[in-house]
Each structure stands twice: as C-alpha cells, then as structure tokens.
C-alpha cells in the first residue's frame with residue numbers, strides 16, 4: 001500500500017496509480033497539547049511505501065509516526081520515499097557547536113524503514129547518513145515537459161556548479177540548447193546571494209535557469225537579474241523542489257521571470273510536473 005504523508009498527497013496518489021498499488025488513507029490529527037497523531041486506519045498489507053516530504057518539523061514527526069504505525073499494523077517491508085528532504089542542506093557542521101542535522105534526521109528515519117528513496121537530494125552524499133540502503137531518484141527530466149516548443153537559441157543555466165547536472169538533464173530532455181553555470185556566493189550571516197556570471201552569451205536568447213531547489217528565491221532572482229542585464233529574451237525558471245518560502249514567488253516575478261516550473265516533490269501552485277514516474281521505476285512492481 002502507498003501511505004501518503006500530509007504534504008505529499010498528490011504525489012502519493014500519482015504513485016499509487018503508476019504502480020498499481022492501493023492508496024491508504026491516513027489521518028493527521030493533533031492532541032489538545034499540540035502533539036501530533038498520524039495514523040493509518042485499516043492498513044492491511046505486508047508492504048508499505050510511505051511517501052512523505054519532510055519540509056517542516058511537523059512533517060518529520062509525522063513520518064516517524066507513519067513508519068511506526070505500519071510496522072505496528074504488520075508491514076514486513078517498509079520503503080520510505082522522501083520526495084524533498086528538509087535539513088539535507090545542513091550536511092556538515094558549519095560552525096562551532098553546530099549539529100550535522102541531515103545525519104540526525106537520516107538516523108531517525110533509518111530506524112523505521114528497510115530502504116529509502118531520495119528524490120534529487122541536494123547532495124547525494126547525504127545518502128551515507130542513513131543506516132539502510134538508499135537510492136537517489138532523478139526526477140529532473142520531467143521539468144522539460146512544460147517548456148514551450150521552439151525556444152530561441154536556448155541556454156540552460158545553473159545558478160551554481162552544484163546544479164549543473166540538473167540543468168544538463170533538463171537540456172537533454174528538452175532536446176536542444178547549450179548549458180552553462182554561474183558561480184554563487186551566499187553570505188551566511190545575511191543570506192545575501194551574489195552570482196558571478198560565466199561568460200555565457202544571453203542576449204536575445206531564451207534562458208531556462210535550472211536549480212534543484214528554490215527556497216527564498218534569492219539565488220534565482222539574482223541569476224535572473226544578471227540575465228536581464230545581458231539582454232536575455234525570455235527567462236524561465238525550473239526546479240525539482242519548489243519550496244518557495246516567504247515572498248519567493250513575488251521576488252521572482254519582480255525579477256522578470258516568465259514562468260516557474262516545479263515538480264510535486266513539494267506541492268505548490270507551480271508543481272506542474274510529477275516525480276511519480278521516476279519514483280515508480282525505483283519502487284518497482286507490486
């Protein structure tokens with residue numbers, strides 16, 4: 001059975017359809033003191049595939065409860081799909097006394113599952129923090145689907161080197177265009193982003209800026225501003241994980257973005273493509 005976390009209900013339903021598995025209907029409640037209670041009433045299967053994006057502290061607790069609930073109900077084989085893994089960017093201790101949060105989260109998740117599927121983790125190295133087998137799923141190719149046909153001399157640009165592979169995947173799926181990447185520096189205290197442009201020519205071209213995550217939108221809007229200065233024709237933005245916190249959408253619009261395309265690893269208004277087919281391949285047949 002596919003068991004959705006509350007933040008991944010669209011993706012879980014699509015995955016149930018793709019794989020021919022039944023979809024469980026969990027309940028997501030709270031006690032009067034604020035403690036969570038996620039349950040899976042009627043769960044009756046040997047196998048559970050839990051699909052839960054961990055984009056909030058509550059979502060982490062909920063995932064641990066769902067894992068425990070299906071084990072309690074008799075699941076012998078538990079797969080945990082994490083469409084977007086929150087805390088994955090805290091993959092090292094960056095300052096005095098700081099934890100490696102990604103490791104702490106991965107250790108906790110490992111106790112309730114037999115394997116983990118991570119959709120486009122920020123760094124694949126984060127997989128090493130889990131104590132169970134981990135597979136990374138690449139859902140980026142689907143981001144090419146909503147792009148208009150006939151882009152003008154397209155350039156697929158990553159805001160930093162880390163996203164260059166994702167940009168290349170989208171370019172390959174689109175079937176035409178060049179790739180390049182900027183260099184990025186983020187001030188850790190202020191969060192301010194500076195991108196150092198590559199020498200890629202953008203004038204008169206349609207540019208698709210591709211990143212794995214858009215969170216505050218600072219990286220994207222800075223990149224788009226540089227492209228506007230260089231006379232790019234249209235600028236599209238695409239990301240696997242449209243976290244889009246705070247005023248990110250407005251920031252991107254103000255920077256001149258024509259369209260934001262994201263996947264359903266984080267369910268937002270711009271989540272127009274689904275990671276379900278890629279996840280289904282990794283989950284395998286019933």
Ligand code: R5P
Pocket residue numbers: 159160162163193211212213214215216217218219220
């Ligand atoms: C970082 O290296 C990631 O690839 C993204 O560029 C980053 O997470 C985006 O964050 P924000 O939208 O807050 O600039």
